[in-house]
Amino acid sequence: MAEESASARYISEFLGTFLLVFTVGCNVITGQPVWGGISIACILTVMIYALGKASGGNFNPAVSVALGIAGKMQWGEVANYCVVQILGGMAAAFAYVGMFGMNKSFNLTPAPGHMAWQACLVEIIYTFMLCFVVLNVAASKVHGGHNQFYGIAIGFVVVAGAYGAGSVSMGCFNPAVALALDTASWWIGFQFGPIYLVCELVGAVLAGVLFGICRPEEKDEDEVLEIDASTGKPIPPNYPIISKLLSEFLGTYMLVLTVGLNVLGGSQAAAFSIAAALMSMIFALGTVSGAHFNPAVTVAIICRGKCDVSVGVQYIVTQILAGVCAAYTYAAIMNGKTFQLNPGAYAWHQVVVAEFMFTFVLCFVVLSVATVRNPLSEYFGFAIGMCVTVGGFAIGKVSGGSLNPAVSIGISMSHIMGGGAGWPCIVYTIVELVAGVFASVIFSLTQPSEFDDATLPLVSKGKARAP
Numbered sequence: 001m002a003e004e005s006a007s008a009r010y011i012s013e014f015l016g017t018f019l020l021v022f023t024v025g026c027n028v029i030t031g032q033p034v035w036g037g038i039s040i041a042c043i044l045t046v047m048i049y050a051l052g053k054a055s056g057g058n059f060n061p062a063v064s065v066a067l068g069i070a071g072k073m074q075w076g077e078v079a080n081y082c083v084v085q086i087l088g089g090m091a092a093a094f095a096y097v098g099m100f101g102m103n104k105s106f107n108l109t110p111a112p113g114h115m116a117w118q119a120c121l122v123e124i125i126y127t128f129m130l131c132f133v134v135l136n137v138a139a140s141k142v143h144g145g146h147n148q149f150y151g152i153a154i155g156f157v158v159v160a161g162a163y164g165a166g167s168v169s170m171g172c173f174n175p176a177v178a179l180a181l182d183t184a185s186w187w188i189g190f191q192f193g194p195i196y197l198v199c200e201l202v203g204a205v206l207a208g209v210l211f212g213i214c215r216p217e218e219k220d221e222d223e224v225l226e227i228d229a230s231t232g233k234p235i236p237p238n239y240p241i242i243s244k245l246l247s248e249f250l251g252t253y254m255l256v257l258t259v260g261l262n263v264l265g266g267s268q269a270a271a272f273s274i275a276a277a278l279m280s281m282i283f284a285l286g287t288v289s290g291a292h293f294n295p296a297v298t299v300a301i302i303c304r305g306k307c308d309v310s311v312g313v314q315y316i317v318t319q320i321l322a323g324v325c326a327a328y329t330y331a332a333i334m335n336g337k338t339f340q341l342n343p344g345a346y347a348w349h350q351v352v353v354a355e356f357m358f359t360f361v362l363c364f365v366v367l368s369v370a371t372v373r374n375p376l377s378e379y380f381g382f383a384i385g386m387c388v389t390v391g392g393f394a395i396g397k398v399s400g401g402s403l404n405p406a407v408s409i410g411i412s413m414s415h416i417m418g419g420g421a422g423w424p425c426i427v428y429t430i431v432e433l434v435a436g437v438f439a440s441v442i443f444s445l446t447q448p449s450e451f452d453d454a455t456l457p458l459v460s461k462g463k464a465r466a467p
Contacts, residue, residue: 009055014091016050017059024181025093026096033268035269041276044059044158060174061175062130070212072135085176089174105188109192118335122165125254127202128206131207132207141225150283156279165261182194213243248289252323256411259411260330260331261333264337271396281293286370290370295436296404297363300367303440304371340412343400355395355402356434357395367439368443372447372450373450402428408429411425413425
């Protein structure tokens with residue numbers, strides 16, 4: 001594919017960043033607590049699709065720096081992109097100030113009740129997530145130029161971060177946005193824009209480093225992956241166990257952290273934000289570890305015969321560890337606040353039925369779209385992630401909609417810190433694991449053609465990963 005001229009690339013980066021920052025400003029000034037994050041995510045998504053061919057659709061100096069660290073962009077070009085993006089952001093910020101008036105301008109600042117280090121931490125973590133997803137879905141040898149899900153996978157990281165981290169730091173994740181917002185309102189303060197910029201660049205560096213560990217083939221520029229003749233796409237290598245376990249840790253950590261920040265931050269779009277986190281990380285890491293991020297899913301895939309028991313056990317331990325680490329992280333960010341699994345308004349038999357039904361839905365969908373002979377190649381992350389939207393809204397007020405033992409255990413372990421009871425996670429975990437086993441049984445009954453013979457899925461058929 002021919003590369004666009006330098007002027008075309010820079011104009012594209014200016015335009016994309018301009019529209020992103022202008023959309024941010026309009027949403028903040030007009031007050032969009034429910035749909036604002038989705039609006040910003042969607043402008044990023046559509047502009048990535050519109051301008052990705054022209055410039056790569058970075059629109060974010062942190063993303064450009066991460067690409068430089070990963071060896072995907074020359075440092076001279078990184079510098080040029082950063083300058084253009086910052087200029088585009090500032091132009092947009094002065095444009096919305098001009099439209100709404102100087103009295104409507106606003107600064108970046110930690111949300112009331114939060115300290116600077118807490119805001120900086122969430123900026124690091126979710127900028128890392130954004131850059132990490134970009135590297136995996138748009139720049140890796142496995143996915144770069146070979147998929148159409150890159151735009152939604154990248155854009156919806158903003159949905160994941162805006163509703164949880166947004167209640168702590170305002171949810172920036174972009175140095176061009178940070179500098180633009182503060183520059184266009186310099187008369188009321190100019191402090192956290194530069195501070196956030198530094199934190200966001202730290203997140204970019206972290207993304208570049210961990211990307212290389214998750215995908216070691218990226219370190220060898222001369223290594224060429226084998227192409228699948230039927231699809232024309234690269235065949236993922238057989239990743240070492242360290243890459244798989246790191247992938248499971250990162251995906252589960254980001255999922256559980258997003259759960260906690262949404263709940264404790266009082267988000268009005270919690271289920272969709274959590275679903276977006278799961279979807280984006282599945283798109284990013286599905287070809288590395290299978291992107292289970294859930295012991296119930298791992299159990300279902302073991303029963304399906306698509307994961308060795310020894311590997312599955314390592315996955316489960318890693319997922320639980322990540323869930324606990326994430327839970328203690330959100331507790332620290334939210335000033336020691338935690339929450340109980342069962343909201344308390346419903347009886348335990350209702351909680352059990354609710355968790356069983358929608359954990360079954362999640363596990364069954366994973367088996368049906370990702371472990372079959374002809375798995376979904378473009379929509380697998382969306383199909384699986386949206387199961388959380390289904391369950392989160394349907395039973396969120398009944399059981400909390402955990403659907404995941406790593407989430408359940410993490411929530412309870414952190415709640416113990418505040419003097420609460422930890423035992424509910426035992427009930428949740430048992431129910432969720434049983435739902436995973438049941439999903440494998442129902443899968444074998446509804447899709448018998450996926451098995452070489454008529455045996456139940458407890459008989460292993462191979463070692464293929466669920467993408």
